[in-house]
Amino acid sequence: xxxxxxxxxxxxxxxxxxxxxxxxxxxxxxxxxxxxxxxxxxxxxxxxxxxxxxxxxxxxxxxxxxxxxxxxxxxxxxxxxxxxxxxxxxxxxxxxxxxxxxxxxxxxxxxxxxxxxxxxxxxxxxxxxxxxxxxxxxxxxxxxxxxxxxxxxxxxxxxxxxxxxxxxxxxxxxxxxxxxxxxxxxxxxxxxxxxxxxxxxxxxxxxxxxxxxxxxxxxxxxxxxx
Amino acid sequence: xxxxxxxxxxxxxxxxxxxxxxxxxxxxxxxxxxxxxxxxxxxxxxxxxxxxxxxxxxxxxxxxxxxxxxxxxxxxxxxxxxxxxxxxxxxxxxxxxxxxxxxxxxxxxxxxxxxxxxxxxxxxxxxxxxxxxxxxxxxxxxxxxxxxxxxxxxxxxxxxxxxxxxxxxxxxxxxxxxxxxxxxxxxxxxxxxxxxxxxxxxxxxxxxxxxxxxxxxxxxxxxxxxxxxxxxxxxxxxxxxxxxxxxxxxxxxxx
Numbered sequence: 001x002x003x004x005x006x007x008x009x010x011x012x013x014x015x016x017x018x019x020x021x022x023x024x025x026x027x028x029x030x031x032x033x034x035x036x037x038x039x040x041x042x043x044x045x046x047x048x049x050x051x052x053x054x055x056x057x058x059x060x061x062x063x064x065x066x067x068x069x070x071x072x073x074x075x076x077x078x079x080x081x082x083x084x085x086x087x088x089x090x091x092x093x094x095x096x097x098x099x100x101x102x103x104x105x106x107x108x109x110x111x112x113x114x115x116x117x118x119x120x121x122x123x124x125x126x127x128x129x130x131x132x133x134x135x136x137x138x139x140x141x142x143x144x145x146x147x148x149x150x151x152x153x154x155x156x157x158x159x160x161x162x163x164x165x166x167x168x169x170x171x172x173x174x175x176x177x178x179x180x181x182x183x184x185x186x187x188x189x190x191x192x193x194x195x196x197x198x199x200x201x202x203x204x205x206x207x208x209x210x211x212x213x214x215x216x217x218x219x220x221x222x223x224x225x226x
Numbered sequence: 227x228x229x230x231x232x233x234x235x236x237x238x239x240x241x242x243x244x245x246x247x248x249x250x251x252x253x254x255x256x257x258x259x260x261x262x263x264x265x266x267x268x269x270x271x272x273x274x275x276x277x278x279x280x281x282x283x284x285x286x287x288x289x290x291x292x293x294x295x296x297x298x299x300x301x302x303x304x305x306x307x308x309x310x311x312x313x314x315x316x317x318x319x320x321x322x323x324x325x326x327x328x329x330x331x332x333x334x335x336x337x338x339x340x341x342x343x344x345x346x347x348x349x350x351x352x353x354x355x356x357x358x359x360x361x362x363x364x365x366x367x368x369x370x371x372x373x374x375x376x377x378x379x380x381x382x383x384x385x386x387x388x389x390x391x392x393x394x395x396x397x398x399x400x401x402x403x404x405x406x407x408x409x410x411x412x413x414x415x416x417x418x419x420x421x422x423x424x425x426x427x428x429x430x431x432x433x434x435x436x437x438x439x440x441x442x443x444x445x446x447x448x449x450x451x452x453x454x455x456x457x458x459x460x461x462x463x464x465x466x467x468x469x470x471x472x473x474x475x476x477x478x479x480x481x
Contacts, residue, residue, distance in 0.1 A: 165280070167283075167284060168284035168285070170287075186287035186288075187287075188283055188284075188287075189283040189286065189287050189288070189291065189292055189295070189426075190287060191287045191288050209428075210288075210289070210425075210426050210427075210428065211428060212428025212429070212431070213428075
């Protein structure tokens, strides 16, 4: 043992470990943050803005969305933590403002089940829902669709936490050009059209005809921190 | 728990009021009436046809599909009502008025059963606050109960219209059944179409605010008027048939 820790060999081994550790620590603390700003359009008029912040840390992605309507203040909309490689959700939170007060829906994903907690002015309710695998959170849909490979058609399971139910989501690629591709996504009887930038999948436009609004990409910024 | 009690008491009061109003002088045993009523309350609870909607919505999307799915649900409801009416009609009560009121009672029970089912789904779902996919299943309020009572009355009208097909001393004919079935679709169909349009056509979202105060009561008033008119017409036909049939028999005997 003493022999091992003496001489050039041991020195280079220690140096190697040190370099590996420094590299590993540098990589693990690398953070990238992207911000997407969308115009909310209703009947071709802008009624507000939707901001998505996507932060990358280690193997996770944290997606935060904010909503700003007309002259009201910016309000938080949802927050999600998903796995970077598989896009499977780990945790989601959604804030819904209603005349009677604010409702917070929090979902924690575990192996084949999810714990949903709804907090409203009337109190809190909790439930455990069984899940198929893989399953995605309804809040990550705008971020998710253009990411996994989809040649023509793909079916995914989507948990809509507010309803406590798993729905069948269907993704269909309906058009593509050199720069962009358009998908038709159906969930719970509703149709949404999503147009993505192809090179680095990024949502350019979302059309929700049955909800009566469109989201149009207005600006994008990216920052990287060590 | 309170809301379950409210609904259960409302269901019982609805039955008692109905019996007091329409079966006060009847000789039909009250136990039998209660049994028919409970059967019609239980049917929408036991048959999971609401899940058909969920399953179909997993595979179909958009306004035409939503209209189609609603049509399927109305057809299932029609089949259930038809089953109830046929069951009761076989154990015939002679007086046509009483038969008609019995059909109305079945409709009331069916509507109350649907209300109870929705209440169970909304308030006793583990997440309670929202059940989710129907915007008509929302918050516990006086308006919710009012809406459910009015929707139950729409079922009364539908059952009445369907029941008219069976109100004939000579038995019901296929033509009667088809025409009265189509009529019985109208009030339910109008309300369902309104619900689908409000949910799927953004320019009609504003109708959601007038659904309870104008669309439902208007359908109820027009439906009740139509039912009353057709019932009176049918009664006159029955009286005429009763009056002419002995005369015809006499003529046959003479011949």
